[in-house]
Amino acid sequence: MPTDVVMPQMGESITEGTITKWLKQPGERVERDEPIFEITTDKVDAEIPAPAAGILSSILVEAGKTVSINTVVAIIGGEVGAVAEAPKTVAATPAATAVVSANTTSPAAVKSDGPNLSSPLVRRIAQENNLDLSRVTGTGAGGRITKDDVMKFLGGYGAENTTPTTPAAVSIPGELVPMTKMRSIIAQRMVESKHTSAHVHTIFKVDMTRIVRMRNRHKAEFESRHGVKLTYMPFITSAAIAALRKFPIVNANLEGDSIRYHAHINIGIAVALEWGLIVPVIKNSETLSFPELARSVADLAARARSKKLMPDEVAGGTFTLTNSGIFGEVIGLPIINQPQSAILGIGALTKEPVVITAADGTESIAIRSMQHFSLGFDHRIIDGADAGKFMAEFKSALENWQHGGA
Amino acid sequence: MQTLHVLQLGRMRYAEALAVQQRAVALRREGSIGDLLLFVEHEPVITLGRNAHRENILVNESALAQQGIELYETNRGGDVTYHGPGQLVGYPILDLRGEFPQKRGPYLGPVDYVRLLEEVLMRSCGEFGVTTQRIAGCTGVWTLAAPEKKLAAIGVHVTVGITSHGFALNVLNAANTSHGFDCIIPCGIATRGITSLQSEIESKPLCDQQPVPTLQQVEHSVARHFSRVFARNLLWTESLDEAMTVNTVSG
Numbered sequence: 001m002p003t004d005v006v007m008p009q010m011g012e013s014i015t016e017g018t019i020t021k022w023l024k025q026p027g028e029r030v031e032r033d034e035p036i037f038e039i040t041t042d043k044v045d046a047e048i049p050a051p052a053a054g055i056l057s058s059i060l061v062e063a064g065k066t067v068s069i070n071t072v073v074a075i076i077g078g079e080v081g082a083v084a085e086a087p088k089t090v091a092a093t094p095a096a097t098a099v100v101s102a103n104t105t106s107p108a109a110v111k112s113d114g115p116n117l118s119s120p121l122v123r124r125i126a127q128e129n130n131l132d133l134s135r136v137t138g139t140g141a142g143g144r145i146t147k148d149d150v151m152k153f154l155g156g157y158g159a160e161n162t163t164p165t166t167p168a169a170v171s172i173p174g175e176l177v178p179m180t181k182m183r184s185i186i187a188q189r190m191v192e193s194k195h196t197s198a199h200v201h202t203i204f205k206v207d208m209t210r211i212v213r214m215r216n217r218h219k220a221e222f223e224s225r226h227g228v229k230l231t232y233m234p235f236i237t238s239a240a241i242a243a244l245r246k247f248p249i250v251n252a253n254l255e256g257d258s259i260r261y262h263a264h265i266n267i268g269i270a271v272a273l274e275w276g277l278i279v280p281v282i283k284n285s286e287t288l289s290f291p292e293l294a295r296s297v298a299d300l301a302a303r304a305r306s307k308k309l310m311p312d313e314v315a316g317g318t319f320t321l322t323n324s325g326i327f328g329e330v331i332g333l334p335i336i337n338q339p340q341s342a343i344l345g346i347g348a349l350t351k352e353p354v355v356i357t358a359a360d361g362t363e364s365i366a367i368r369s370m371q372h373f374s375l376g377f378d379h380r381i382i383d384g385a386d387a388g389k390f391m392a393e394f395k396s397a398l399e400n401w402q403h404g405g406a
Numbered sequence: 407m408q409t410l411h412v413l414q415l416g417r418m419r420y421a422e423a424l425a426v427q428q429r430a431v432a433l434r435r436e437g438s439i440g441d442l443l444l445f446v447e448h449e450p451v452i453t454l455g456r457n458a459h460r461e462n463i464l465v466n467e468s469a470l471a472q473q474g475i476e477l478y479e480t481n482r483g484g485d486v487t488y489h490g491p492g493q494l495v496g497y498p499i500l501d502l503r504g505e506f507p508q509k510r511g512p513y514l515g516p517v518d519y520v521r522l523l524e525e526v527l528m529r530s531c532g533e534f535g536v537t538t539q540r541i542a543g544c545t546g547v548w549t550l551a552a553p554e555k556k557l558a559a560i561g562v563h564v565t566v567g568i569t570s571h572g573f574a575l576n577v578l579n580a581a582n583t584s585h586g587f588d589c590i591i592p593c594g595i596a597t598r599g600i601t602s603l604q605s606e607i608e609s610k611p612l613c614d615q616q617p618v619p620t621l622q623q624v625e626h627s628v629a630r631h632f633s634r635v636f637a638r639n640l641l642w643t644e645s646l647d648e649a650m651t652v653n654t655v656s657g
Contacts, residue, residue: 009511010515010517010518011515011516011517011519011520011521012510012515012518014515014517033566035565035566038456040456040457040483041483041517042483042517042520042545043455043483043484043520043545043546043560043561044483044516044517044520044562044563044564045455045457045481045483045484045561045562045563046483046516046563046565047563047564047566049567
């Protein structure tokens with residue numbers, strides 16, 4: 001049973017070693033633990049003992065060569081000189097040739113008469129490139145074909161290459177579809193925004209139980225009275241408007257060296273379309289009553305989907321809401337809609353066990369409707385403290401919903 | 407914890423110390439003694455490592471002989487170096503397959519071993535108020551301020567898991583001011599100089615100066631830090647033969 005002799009690991013960070021001298025020659029008998037070669041690296045000179053007793057059948061890496069650790073440098077116990085004549089011996093040690101092939105080149109090129117000797121790696125490269133190995137002259141020990149030989153033959157050889165090179169410019173099946181106008185505008189504006197604003201995101205978790213109960217109690221009545229379905233969006237929009245009123249910096253934007261504080265709160269609401277995304281804007285939203293807000297939200301969304309928005313209805317926003325929770329996403333980290341300074345991401349509404357502390361201090365676990373909200377803000381003008389205060393106000397508005405609106 | 411015999415050879419010619427070292431390696435290999443740390447102060451000698459380049463010796467052999475400097479080719483790693491009075495030379499004879507806290511496989515990697523030798527020497531230098539560093543690619547112990555100067559050189563040999571050769575720490579000025587280092591390019595590094603603990607200590611402001619240690623004190627310090635870094639119980643011994651009897655008794 002042939003035994004591989006490998007380049008040992010000299011230290012944790014050491015990946016290669018240089019063989020300085022072979023102390024035994026092929027055909028010589030070696031005892032287990034008898035030094036058979038010397039290596040050197042980093043002021044260490046080491047004699048490497050044989051891993052097994054037997055005849056040193058072949059030396060695969062010559063003195064003076066540097067090879068990576070675990071490279072097979074010699075074989076003990078194979079048949080002496082059998083490598084060239086008996087392919088069987090080689091087949092028994094495929095691992096040896098596979099590792100070594102990348103590193104060995106014996107100057108004497110031997111043209112083997114029998115079938116060319118090669119490693120699985122070499123055969124794989126040959127197969128991948130439809131190469132008949134019999135056309136390649138082996139320069140490795142015993143005339144075996146090394147990776148170097150194959151790579152040279154294929155013409156794509158780089159000296160440092162240790163991995164098989166993949167054929168360049170492979171075309172993957174598929175079709176090339178030009179982007180729509182909307183798609184290319186979105187692509188351009190998203191990248192622009194990332195390059196413009198210093199994006200920071202903060203995430204808050206809001207107890208929506210009160211809102212859920214109120215909506216369930218009033219939705220039938222609301223729809224019959226106002227002719228529009230009562231969704232969660234007007235609640236969220238209303239709470240955002242209340243918070244924006246309190247923290248005008250979140251409703252501002254950077255203009256040159258100045259900050260422009262907007263007189264009105266124009267809320268953009270991102271609407272997902274089959275063919276893209278559009279953000280209609282509710283102008284002067286701070287002046288609207290709750291039912292008016294609900295109607296605006298529903299109206300804009302419907303007209304966005306039926307492509308009936310006027311151009312000025314998608315312009316002039318000062319703050320944006322984006323509902324990414326409709327597909328069950330916990331929360332997203334949205335990109336700011338330029339030139340605005342903040343965007344509120346809406347996560348999915350889910351029921352969760354929550355620890356409730358009663359007025360008298362007793363604690364209990366209750367099933368509550370919870371929802372995550374994320375604020376993406378431009379750190380150039382909004383600091384974390386402002387964003388935190390804004391979100392705390394927003395959260396408080398939802399958790400302590402007071403409007404009689406619904 | 408394994409035992410580390412420490413044997414002080416005192417001032418000794420290189421050839422004589424080499425014979426002791428070779429005997430120690432043979433004894434360690436057959437298990438007659440435990441791990442061993444030899445300390446010696448050499449008579450002036452220039453040694454060439456396995457990778458030595460003759461051109462790094464700047465004078466011819468007759469000139470060396472005139473100055474009383476011997477020349478030896480050795481099987482340690484590294485280039486050319488000088489040993490002489492005022493320099494503490496240590497030859498650890500360890501079996502790298504033994505127990506080491508840093509061992510990550512069947513044996514302690516020889517290069518890892520060299521890094522640990524640096525650790526030992528750096529701790530010792532620190533004890534005497536001299537802060538040192540490693541420099542990537544330049545094995546040894548170096549001073550901090552640029553241009554970094556070498557305080558200790560390292561070159562080891564490993565055969566069948568047993569280490570030999572080791573380190574040379576310049577303690578007294580006699581070591582680095584000796585003509586010996588002028589005759590060579592130490593370790594083949596021409597761009598950086600050589601220094602000693604004494605000159606590093608004396609180059610500090612007077613108020614910061616610790617006393618310059620004796621060779622003996624540094625020996626004790628290195629042995630102590632060696633035992634900590636390599637997790638060995640120190641056992642001072644008078645001779646290899648005594649180490650053998652101790653090993654028999656404890657074994």
